[in-house]
Amino acid sequence: MKELKELAEEYPICDECIGRMFPYVEGKNNRERGRLVRELLGLPEAKECYFCRGIFQRLDEIAKKLDPHPYEFRTFVLGTVLDEELRKREEMLLEKIGVVEGVESLKKNINRELGKKIKEVHGKEYDPKRPDAEIIFYTEGERFSVHPRPLYFYGRYRKLAPMPQSKWPCRYCGGRGCEKCDYTGRQWKETVEYYVADVLLPLTLGKDSKLHAAGREDIDARMLGDGRPFVIEIREPRRRNIDLEKALREINAHGEGKVEVLCLKPSSKEEARELKSGNFPKVYRAVVRCRGGIEEAELEKLKELEGKVIEQRTPERVKHRRADKLRKRRVISISWKRRDRHSFELVVEAEHGLYIKELVSGDEGRTKPSVSEILGKECFVERLDILQVKGGRPCTG
Ligand SMILES: [Zn+2]
Ligand SMILES: [Zn+2]
Structure with a gap:
């Protein structure tokens, strides 16, 4: 305390x-502990x-400088950026008297006390777990910047016309x-x-979107059944409270029967991550055409694919954008129905990531075993639909 007395004189x-x-002095907060120590040493109250x-002497005045507009938010976290000068002074203070354990840094102290003030002045909640916005306080010029956290919405989409999944x-x-x-x-x-974001961006006044989905289908494949789970992330939204039912209706009107979204619910970054990393089995329906025709009896051979682990080198058609490697995926179940002399319908349930077009064609030996190999003739997928993605939250119930 002797050091403090000397320091405080200057x-x-x-x-x-x-x-x-x-921190070891008794008192319910810093201010009270500080007052006790100061009075003990007979020091005057500091002007500045x-x-x-x-x-700390002007918290109220500083908190009023925060302009939360144009962003709508209820909860926040606060971070402080110290200027060079204050950093140096903090170093000196720590060197001279702050040598004990439990000393609180200036940054942490400002975050807490200014945070309380912001709550009081602006009626916002401090919530480090689920903040709607991050507020940064710069000691230089005593100004703020506001950074809204992204919004996340969960849904399941059906895709009925050829198009890519993500923005392009x-x-x-x-x-x-x-x-x-x-x-x-x-x-x-x-x-x-685009169909989803074109509606959500104007409603939230967001800056940008990002779609996170449980896998993706080829551009020309349809996504049917109860749809594919996705989370759409809206970055820098100015509005957070939107009518999701209305948004859903608008998306489906905009989708014109080409894209249907089955529900829209509040979501999170965690759910987006789960969808992207989750292993959801898929059920595919392929129309397969074979050169030289195909007989009912021959198709029986396809039974041996059931439960088989398929080894696939990266398909020729995606090699230009993906590294060539070997992937192993299991066919969970398989069934078929002959359509005519040259074609049949194949329904395959498989582990996520099995390339179905190549499972059929064999991709010139890069996929083994394959439908072509087993049937002993050249077969290829004429059209492909995804009937079901197993997993993710249901839209009904
Ligand atoms: Zn101070
Ligand atoms: Zn352009």
Whole structure:
């Protein structure tokens, strides 16, 4: 305490800053501990604290400088960025008197006390677990910036027309809009993500979207049944409370029967991550055509694929964007129905990530075993639909 007395004669120090240096002194908070120590030493009250530059003495005035607009949020976390000068003063304070364990840093102390003030002045809740927004306080110029956390919505989509799943910016302009893309910024005018985001972005006044889904289907494959689970992330939303039922109706009107979203529910980053990393089995229906025709009796041979682990080298058609490696996926069940002399319908349930087109064609020996190999003739998928993605929250009930 002798060191504090010497220090305080040269550099005025406030009760809050004294208190955070003396965690072992009794008192219910820094301010009270600081006052006790100060009175014990017979020090005067500091006019403007050298170590926090008077921040703790002007919390109310500072909190009022925060303008929460244009963002709508209820809960927040606060972070503080110290300027160089305050960092140096903090170092000096710690060196001189803050050598005991449990000393609280200036940053942490500001975050808590200013946080309380913001709650009081603006009626927002401090919530480090689920903050709607992150507020940054810069001691330099005593100003704030507000960063809304993304919004997440869960749904399941059906896709009834050929289109990619995610947004696909124009490759010439990167999405800004140019002559090549008719100033839409889009390489593909229609994607599942665009249909959903085109409605949600204006409603939330968000800046950008990102679709997280449990796998994806080929552009020309339909997604049927009870749809594929997805989470759409809306970045930097200005509005957080939107009518989800109304949004859902608008999405489905916009989707024009090409994209149907079966429900829209509040979601989270965690759910987005689960969907992306989860292993959801899929049920596929393929129309398969074989050169030289196919007989009912021959199709019986396909039974041997059931329960089989299929070894697939990265398909020729996706090799340009994916590393060549071997993947092993199991066929869970398989059934078929002959359509005519040259084609049949195949229903396959498989572990996630099995390439069905290659399971049928064999991809010139890169997939083994395959339908072509087993039947001893060249077969290929004429059309492919996904009937079911097993997993994710249901939309009904
Ligand atoms: Zn201070
Ligand atoms: Zn363009």
